[in-house]
Amino acid sequence: xxxxxxVFGLVSIKPQSINAVVNxxxxxxxxIYNAVESMLDEKNLIKAKIDGELKLDxxxxxxxxxxxxxxxxxxSCGVDPAAVLRDTPLKIWNAIGKQKSNTVSVLxxxxxLSEKTVREIIHLFLExxxxxxxxxxxxxxxxxxxxxxxxxxxAMLDSKDTLEPIYVAGSSPFSQIVASSDExxxxxxxKIDGSLAVKKTGFLVRGKDERIAVLExxxxxxxxxxxxxxxxxxxxxxEEACIVLLASGRxxxxxxxxxxxxxxxxxxxxxYLDIVKNLKDELVPESVVETFLANVSKQKxxxxxxxxxxxxxxWEGRYEKKWNVDLYLDIGSVMHGVRSV
Amino acid sequence: xNLQEFPVRLKEDIEDQSLSILKKINDDIIVIGGWGxxxxxxxxxxxxxxDIDGVCEKQGLEVVCEKLKDAGLNVTKQAWxxxxxxxxxxxxxxxxxxxxxxxxxxxxIEISGPRISEAYSSHFFEFSLEKxxxxxxxxxxxxxxxxxxxxxxxxLTANKLGLPTDYKNVFDALMLLxxxxxxxVIKKILSSDDWGGLVIRRMPKIIGRLKDKTDLVNMLxxxxxxxxxxxxxxxxxxxxSIR
Numbered sequence: 025x026x027x028x029x030x031v032f033g034l035v036s037i038k039p040q041s042i043n044a045v046v047n048x049x050x051x052x053x054x055x056i057y058n059a060v061e062s063m064l065d066e067k068n069l070i071k072a073k074i075d076g077e078l079k080l081d082x083x084x085x086x087x088x089x090x091x092x093x094x095x096x097x098x099x100s101c102g103v104d105p106a107a108v109l110r111d112t113p114l115k116i117w118n119a120i121g122k123q124k125s126n127t128v129s130v131l132x133x134x135x136x137l138s139e140k141t142v143r144e145i146i147h148l149f150l151e152x153x154x155x156x157x158x159x160x161x162x163x164x165x166x167x168x169x170x171x172x173x174x175x176x177x178x179a180m181l182d183s184k185d186t187l188e189p190i191y192v193a194g195s196s197p198f199s200q201i202v203a204s205s206d207e208x209x210x211x212x213x214x215k216i217d218g219s220l221a222v223k224k225t226g227f228l229v230r231g232k233d234e235r236i237a238v239l240e241x242x243x244x245x246x247x248x249x250x251x252x253x254x255x256x257x258x259x260x261x262x263e264e265a266c267i268v269l270l271a272s273g274r275x276x277x278x279x280x281x282x283x284x285x286x287x288x289x290x291x292x293x294x295x296y297l298d299i300v301k302n303l304k305d306e307l308v309p310e311s312v313v314e315t316f317l318a319n320v321s322k323q324k325x326x327x328x329x330x331x332x333x334x335x336x337x338x339w340e341g342r343y344e345k346k347w348n349v350d351l352y353l354d355i356g357s358v359m360h361g362v363r364s365v
Numbered sequence: 366x367n368l369q370e371f372p373v374r375l376k377e378d379i380e381d382q383s384l385s386i387l388k389k390i391n392d393d394i395i396v397i398g399g400w401g402x403x404x405x406x407x408x409x410x411x412x413x414x415x416d417i418d419g420v421c422e423k424q425g426l427e428v429v430c431e432k433l434k435d436a437g438l439n440v441t442k443q444a445w446x447x448x449x450x451x452x453x454x455x456x457x458x459x460x461x462x463x464x465x466x467x468x469x470x471x472x473x474i475e476i477s478g479p480r481i482s483e484a485y486s487s488h489f490f491e492f493s494l495e496k497x498x499x500x501x502x503x504x505x506x507x508x509x510x511x512x513x514x515x516x517x518x519x520x521l522t523a524n525k526l527g528l529p530t531d532y533k534n535v536f537d538a539l540m541l542l543x544x545x546x547x548x549x550v551i552k553k554i555l556s557s558d559d560w561g562g563l564v565i566r567r568m569p570k571i572i573g574r575l576k577d578k579t580d581l582v583n584m585l586x587x588x589x590x591x592x593x594x595x596x597x598x599x600x601x602x603x604x605x606s607i608r
Contacts, residue, residue, distance in 0.1 A: 189369035356529025
């Protein structure tokens with residue numbers, strides 16, 4: 025283990041004074057001072073007054089905190105953190121996809137690294153049980169998603185799994201972000217000085233800016249169609265987000281229908297698409313409504329459950345009959361949303 | 366998914382161009398909707414709608430129609446009034462990755478008579494064309510402003526409290542409510558036909574959204590430092606007074 029890794033490991037476990045670091049690590053005083061100075065310059069460490077004493081600590085930003093978490097977990101798993109957290113192993117880790125075609129030659133092509141380098145790193149991953157050997161000749165590996173470092177290693181990657189933004193004209197008093205829990209953690213760190221709220225939790229902090237970021241966490245990466253289905257069963261979803269998604273023209277209706285069939289929500293979604301289409305014809309293609317209608321289920325569903333306690337307004341009849349739904353929707357709110365796009 | 370606004374310069378260019386159109390007809394209409402709310406609350410409102418909503422009398426509409434047609438806007442008649450629109454032509458640089466989205470933006474002005482009917486109900490709200498406040502809306506790109514005629518803050522609030530309870534209307538209503546003489550709001554609700562009946566119908570849902578800490582409306586108001594519990598008490602008082 026190199027000296028910087030040892031210093032970071034020690035300080036990660038517990039903030040230390042510089043004297044304690046010098047006394048406890050088996051390196052020369054001069055080498056430790058040089059390493060610490062360089063780590064302070066690189067902002068990998070900070071000096072902070074803790075319990076009345078000046079100590080070395082890990083910065084509070086997302087990357088540093090994740091690195092700290094990784095170091096502690098890696099040491100407790102018997103993994104040299106510095107060996108794994110270099111650019112080359114991370115590049116290869118990133119390239120090992122979910123599919124089972126991760127041969128040395130495929131990974132070499134994906135990363136632009138030589139097959140020799142890829143093979144060395146794969147052996148390192150195998151030694152630490154970060155990957156499984158699916159096949160020996162040629163070597164085929166798969167990520168070990170049960171390894172305690174699996175999620176942390178993914179979090180160390182630069183790639184983000186949020187979708188391309190959808191642009192809306194005008195100004196909104198909030199920004200809305202739906203992302204996976206891993207990505208959400210990064211966003212929380214990034215936005216913690218501003219105003220933010222996490223959906224469904226009641227967690228809300230006021231910050232220096234008035235415009236609040238409303239964050240919504242999902243278990244993994246969601247396609248736009250999955251986001252649509254997540255939103256359509258919420259009051260805010262039907263009055264704005266779903267309409268904006270439809271107006272973006274980026275919804276793949278065949279895929280949406282497949283998801284609806286799987287989740288048993290063709291009636292509700294078809295009904296909503298029909299209503300939106302009747303309010304603004306160009307938002308939903310005619311053939312889409314017809315295809316959904318051809319797949320209506322005999323099982324009656326309630327749409328939208330959250331609105332049931334406020335009762336019906338009297339306009340719902342024809343849609344209820346057509347789509348076999350018990351309909352509770354504020355048509356005025358949907359109209360307002362439709363007029364805005 | 367990330368619903369994102371256009372970059373600030375572009376957004377301000379869109380708003381300034383909309384304001385330039387409004388300048389041509391500012392003495393002919395009463396501005397309602399998001400722009401009306403904004404004229405009372407200023408930048409603190411934080412919500413800027415692309416559409417300009419206005420009301421005027423029938424003869425006035427003909428004048429507006431002529432002026433906007435001369436300015437190159439297209440016209441379509443709608444069930445509720447007349448919609449004027451034209452494609453937005455940016456005067457600032459547009460990032461390449463959003464060229465398509467920007468190309469689809471329309472500048473829109475929607476004008477109807479002073480009586481606003483609620484869809485799927487017999488209720489209506491009538492804006493006065495004689496009584497209004499004179500407000501200024503400033504351009505982003507210069508110190509210039511446009512003088513606009515808007516209903517008083519109490520009239521706008523009275524109207525908003527009877528509108529559908531989507532987050533935009535409820536947020537607007539509650540932000541306005543804090544600037545209001547509550548007695549005046551009650552008078553305005555009661556003076557416009559049976560608007561009170563609609564306000565009574567909306568109230569449980571408005572209060573429900575305010576009370577629910579996971580609802581967007583609650584989050585928006587709390588993040589602005591609004592005392593939500595106090596607002597709920599005020600809304601209950603309004604409801605009691607108009608019953």
